[in-house]
Amino acid sequence: xxxxxxxxxxPLANLTAGLAVGLAxxxxxxxxxxxxxxxxxxYSNAEPFSFxxxxxxxxxxxxxxxxxxxxxxLPPPLPPGHxxxxxxxxxYQHPMNPNHPLYTNPATGERNINxxxxxxxxxxxxxxxWWAILRPHLWAHTRLQGRWAYGGFTKLLERxxxxxxxxxxxxxxLEEGFTDQAQLYQALRACQKLDTVIYAxxxxxxxxxxxxxxxxxxxxxPSSLTITLPLELITNPHTRTHxxxxxxxxxxxxxxSRFTLDxxxxxxxxxxxxxxxxxxPRLLGAELLNPLIAANTHADNPGxxxxxxxxxxxxxxxxxxxxxxxSELGYSTLGAxxxxxxxxxxxxxxxxxxxxxxxxxxxxxxxxxxxxxxxEGQAGAPAEGEGGGEGEGRxxxxxxxxxxxxxxxxxxxxxxxxxx
Numbered sequence: 001x002x003x004x005x006x007x008x009x010x011p012l013a014n015l016t017a018g019l020a021v022g023l024a025x026x027x028x029x030x031x032x033x034x035x036x037x038x039x040x041x042x043y044s045n046a047e048p049f050s051f052x053x054x055x056x057x058x059x060x061x062x063x064x065x066x067x068x069x070x071x072x073x074l075p076p077p078l079p080p081g082h083x084x085x086x087x088x089x090x091x092y093q094h095p096m097n098p099n100h101p102l103y104t105n106p107a108t109g110e111r112n113i114n115x116x117x118x119x120x121x122x123x124x125x126x127x128x129x130w131w132a133i134l135r136p137h138l139w140a141h142t143r144l145q146g147r148w149a150y151g152g153f154t155k156l157l158e159r160x161x162x163x164x165x166x167x168x169x170x171x172x173x174l175e176e177g178f179t180d181q182a183q184l185y186q187a188l189r190a191c192q193k194l195d196t197v198i199y200a201x202x203x204x205x206x207x208x209x210x211x212x213x214x215x216x217x218x219x220x221x222p223s224s225l226t227i228t229l230p231l232e233l234i235t236n237p238h239t240r241t242h243x244x245x246x247x248x249x250x251x252x253x254x255x256x257s258r259f260t261l262d263x264x265x266x267x268x269x270x271x272x273x274x275x276x277x278x279x280x281p282r283l284l285g286a287e288l289l290n291p292l293i294a295a296n297t298h299a300d301n302p303g304x305x306x307x308x309x310x311x312x313x314x315x316x317x318x319x320x321x322x323x324x325x326x327s328e329l330g331y332s333t334l335g336a337x338x339x340x341x342x343x344x345x346x347x348x349x350x351x352x353x354x355x356x357x358x359x360x361x362x363x364x365x366x367x368x369x370x371x372x373x374x375x376e377g378q379a380g381a382p383a384e385g386e387g388g389g390e391g392e393g394r395x396x397x398x399x400x401x402x403x404x405x406x407x408x409x410x411x412x413x414x415x416x417x418x419x420x
Contacts, residue, residue, distance in 0.1 A: 014404075022402035022415035029400075029417035037412035046416070056129075063123075063133050073110050073117040074098075092202075114143050139168035145175040150183040157190045171196040176207070185215045192217075200228040210234055214242040221246040228279075230257035243270055253277040264288050268295035268304055275308040282315040286325035296334040309337050314344040317351065326352055 026032040033046035051059065075098050078084050083091040084098065097103060103111065110117035121138060124131045144150055156162050169191040174184075188194065197216060201207040211234040216222065231240070231254050243249065252273055256263060259280045267276065268291040276292075289311075295304040317325075322342075329335035329352060340352035397420055404413040 018402055018404045019413075022404075022413075022417070025400045025402065025417035026415060029419050031420070032415065032417045035412075035414040035416075037414070039410060059129070060133050063130060064137065067116070067120060067123075067134060067137060070117055070120045071115065073105075073119070074112055074115075075105055112145075114138060114141055135164070136168045139165055141171045141173070142169045143173045143175055144187070149176070150180070150187065154183050154186050157186070166190040167193055169194055171198065173198040173200065176201045181210075181212045181215065184212055188215055189217055192220075194222055196224040196226075197222045198226040198228075200226065210236075210239070212239075214239040216242065216246065218242070218245050218247070221248050223248045224251040224253075225249060226253040228255050230255055232256060232258065232260075232263065240266060247272060250274040251276075254279070256280045259283065259288055261288055261291070264291040268292050271295075271304045273304060274306060276306055277308075277310040277312070279312040280314070283311075283313045283317055283321055283325075286321050286328055289325070289328065293328055293332045293334050297332050306334060306337055309334060309339070311338070311340045313340070313342055316347070317342050322351055 033044065035042060035044035035046060037043075051062075054062075078098065083089040084094070086092060091097065095103065096106075098105075098112075105111070110119060113121060116138065120134075123134055124138075142153075144153055157166060170193065172187065172191060172194055174197075188197070194217075199211055207229060211227065211229070213227075213235050216225070225243075225246075227234070243252070249270070249272060252267075252270070252275070254267075254277070256278065257280070259278070267273075267278075292304075292306075292309070296306055296309075325340065329338050329340075335352075336354055338352060338354070339350060342349055342351040399416070399418045401417075402413075402415040404415075405411070406413075
């Protein structure tokens with residue numbers, strides 16, 4: 001024990017000195033408070049913050065900031081290549097997979113509902129003001145994860161106290177296949193202000209059946225549509241023509257198992273599109289993109305005029321296809337907005353992007369600017385002491401704070417003194 005005495009003397013001396021300073025400040029102050037922290041528990045005699053007396057606009061901003069911060073209670077995304085991210089892996093259906101619809105975080109006991117923890121939904125019970133502020137944001141990005149979710153969502157829409165919910169939904173994400181098209185139709189028709197529809201079931205191999213793309217309402221209809229299953233397998237030429245009757249549709253993201261000339265001609269006929277992204281296992285020939293290139297060749301062309309075009313080819317493209325593709329794009333206005341990605345995972349690379357050099361230069365300049373700002377901030381930041389008083393001014397009005405930490409921060413004492 002005698003060996004530990006020299007190690008305990010400096011911390012005890014600092015603690016005693018800091019405590020004396022804090023008590024001296026408290027004796028001179030008009031108002032003082034003490035807070036003791038032991039682990040994650042805080043004991044304080046300070047008066048609670050008078051949140052209800054803040055202006056409504058400020059209360060709303062604070063609540064929405066807390067709503068965004070609550071996402072940190074959910075587990076972080078898994079790294080690329082993890083077995084839980086691969087639908088074809090036997091581990092994908094494991095109950096500890098965060099992608100599973102019934103997964104519960106063992107550390108926090110939280111479940112993911114529309115990208116937010118379950119405890120956040122209980123904030124609706126705090127007061128009618130919180131209920132009015134949070135409801136539109138909790139439902140704005142709605143995810144139907146699991147087949148049971150379709151029936152549950154349609155039953156929710158029928159409840160008298162939930163008639164306003166469909167008006168809150170701006171993005172509807174369908175993360176698992178459905179068995180009843182009537183439920184899908186009812187959900188899509190109910191959400192009149194729906195702006196984005198994403199059909200992304202996992203694992204994909206189990207849901208290669210008709211999507212019912214013709215069920216998407218066209219009055220007013222979404223402005224963005226994403227389908228991750230092969231379009232030619234889950235639709236037919238008759239149902240695909242429904243895309244021509246969605247006047248607000250400007251962003252389209254599609255997946256193909258085999259991209260054909262007919263599909264390219266159909267996409268070129270969607271004159272209202274502004275952004276188009278295509279994903280396919282392989283590109284069989286550069287000539288397959290000729291209809292899209294022709295539709296966007298001239299700026300004064302009354303046909304399609306894209307402002308963004310992305311092509312994701314998952315397999316490596318031979319130079320015999322890449323060279324003609326670069327040549328065709330280089331002589332068209334489509335080439336100014338085209339980015340071609342080749343490969344997948346660690347082998348993914350940009351093989352065509354006219355502004356790639358400019359983007360890389362801007363990114364490098366931004367990174368150097370952030371590093372320079374970080375160095376300047378560290379150079380100008382004052383050193384923080386373990387104890388002692390922190391305050392401004394020695395005149396008539398002052399505020400002083402004393403922070404004491406012991407056992408590596410396990411126990412903390414904070415003393416605040418204010419003289420008005």
